[in-house]
Amino acid sequence: METARTLPKQEGILIGISGGAALFAALEISKREENKDKNIVVIIPDSGERYLSSALFSDI
Numbered sequence: 001m002e003t004a005r006t007l008p009k010q011e012g013i014l015i016g017i018s019g020g021a022a023l024f025a026a027l028e029i030s031k032r033e034e035n036k037d038k039n040i041v042v043i044i045p046d047s048g049e050r051y052l053s054s055a056l057f058s059d060i
Helices: 001-010 017-030
Strands: none
Touching: 001 017
16 A cells, blocks of 8 residues: 555556555666566556545555
């Protein structure tokens, strides 16, 4: 969930919980030595709109 909270602050892209999980996994995979100098693509499966009134984005 931390990734879902961080992305709107850094990039202005609002994603939901599963989107944050997908992005976190892609970032971890990109850190592997065998993926050095490779492009990692991630599909964000949800928007963060439904979470705007929840605690997920209370600090934005």
